[in-house]
Amino acid sequence: MxxxxxxxxxxxEETRLRILKLLENGELCVCDIVAALDTIQPKVSFHLSTLKEAGLIKDRKQGKWVHYSIHDSDIFRRFLLLSVLERISPETILEDSNRLRVFLKEKNQKSPIVAIDNRAVCCPR
Amino acid sequence: MxxxxxxxxxxxEETRLRILKLLENGELCVCDIVAALDTIQPKVSFHLSTLKEAGLIKDRKQGKWVHYSIHDSDIFRRFLLLSVLERISPETILEDSNRLRVFLKEKNQKSPIVAIDNRAVCCPR
DNA sequence: CTTACATATAAATATTATTTTATATTAAAC
DNA sequence: GTTTAATATAAAATAATATTTATATGTAAG
Incomplete structure (x- = not known):
C-alpha cells in the first residue's frame, strides 16, 4: 500500500504538479525549474526528490547539472501522469512557462547551442 | 487545479484507501466502517467527508443511518478508483474485512433481513 | 416528550509535510 | 589548488492534516 x-x-501538492506540467515538454535542470517557478532552489530540490521517490520522474546527471524528466516507468504511473497532465491546462501554469521561456532564451544567448524542442541546452560542453 | x-x-491517506477498498463491495454505513477499521467514529466521519468532498464517494441518508458508497461520477474518477482498488490486494485489508464480516453477522442476527451481496441491511425498518 | 442511538461538528492536541535558512558536496573554471 | 556555480542535505521554523475528546444534531423508539 x-x-x-x-x-x-x-x-x-500544487508545486509538484506545476513541476510535472513543466516537464511535459522535455527535461529541465533544477535551475530551469527554479527560474520557472520563481522560487528558491532547496524548495525545488525537495519536491523533485519527492517526485523521484514516487517513481514519477527520473534524473540524469551531467557535470554540475542534474536534469529531470518524466519517468514513464510502469503502465499505472504512465497512465496517471498522462491523465493528470491532460487535466492541467496550459493557462494554469502560464506564468511558469513564460518565466521559463525568458530564462532559457537568456541562457541560450550566453551559450547558443540549441537542442530539440526549441529549448536551450542547459549547460555548455 | x-x-x-x-x-x-x-x-x-491510508485510512481513506482502506475505506474505499471496503466500499468496493457495496455501500456501508458509518458504524460498519467504524467496526471494520476498529477505530473511533469521529475519525471515520472526518475521512468520509474528505472522500465525499473529493467526489469519490456519495452518501445516502436513511433514518438515523448514513450509507456511503463509491461515487463513479466522471470518467477520470471512475478510472482512478478502478485502478486504485485493483492495486490494493484483499490481503492488505484482510483484518478490516474480517472485522466487518463479524460485525455484519451479529447485526444480521439482531435484525435478520439479508440484502444483496450477503450483507446485512444496516438498519431495521 | 424523554431517552437512546447514529452521525456530524467543534475545539484542543498531536503528527506530518513544507518552507526557510544555513551549510555541505561535487564538478568545472580559473 | 582556489574559486565559483549547481545541486543536495540538515536543522529550524512554519503550516497543513489528522486524531482525540467533548458536544451537538437529528431521528426513531419507548
Whole structure:
C-alpha cells in the first residue's frame, strides 16, 4: 500500500504538479525549474526528490547539472501522469512557462547551442 | 487545479484507501466502517467527508443511518478508483474485512433481513 | 416528550509535510 | 589548488492534516 500512497502523496501538492506540467515538454535542470517557478532552489530540490521517490520522474546527471524528466516507468504511473497532465491546462501554469521561456532564451544567448524542442541546452560542453 | 489536488489528497491517506477498498463491495454505513477499521467514529466521519468532498464517494441518508458508497461520477474518477482498488490486494485489508464480516453477522442476527451481496441491511425498518 | 442511538461538528492536541535558512558536496573554471 | 556555480542535505521554523475528546444534531423508539 505504501507505494501507491507515495504516488498519490507526490501528486497531491500544487508545486509538484506545476513541476510535472513543466516537464511535459522535455527535461529541465533544477535551475530551469527554479527560474520557472520563481522560487528558491532547496524548495525545488525537495519536491523533485519527492517526485523521484514516487517513481514519477527520473534524473540524469551531467557535470554540475542534474536534469529531470518524466519517468514513464510502469503502465499505472504512465497512465496517471498522462491523465493528470491532460487535466492541467496550459493557462494554469502560464506564468511558469513564460518565466521559463525568458530564462532559457537568456541562457541560450550566453551559450547558443540549441537542442530539440526549441529549448536551450542547459549547460555548455 | 484545486479539484485535481483534492482528488489526490483524498487518495493519499491510508485510512481513506482502506475505506474505499471496503466500499468496493457495496455501500456501508458509518458504524460498519467504524467496526471494520476498529477505530473511533469521529475519525471515520472526518475521512468520509474528505472522500465525499473529493467526489469519490456519495452518501445516502436513511433514518438515523448514513450509507456511503463509491461515487463513479466522471470518467477520470471512475478510472482512478478502478485502478486504485485493483492495486490494493484483499490481503492488505484482510483484518478490516474480517472485522466487518463479524460485525455484519451479529447485526444480521439482531435484525435478520439479508440484502444483496450477503450483507446485512444496516438498519431495521 | 424523554431517552437512546447514529452521525456530524467543534475545539484542543498531536503528527506530518513544507518552507526557510544555513551549510555541505561535487564538478568545472580559473 | 582556489574559486565559483549547481545541486543536495540538515536543522529550524512554519503550516497543513489528522486524531482525540467533548458536544451537538437529528431521528426513531419507548
Amino acid at each position: 505504501q507505494e501507491i500512497l507515495n504516488i498519490f502523496k507526490a501528486l497531491s | 484545486q479539484e485535481i489536488l483534492n482528488i489526490f489528497k483524498a487518495l493519499s
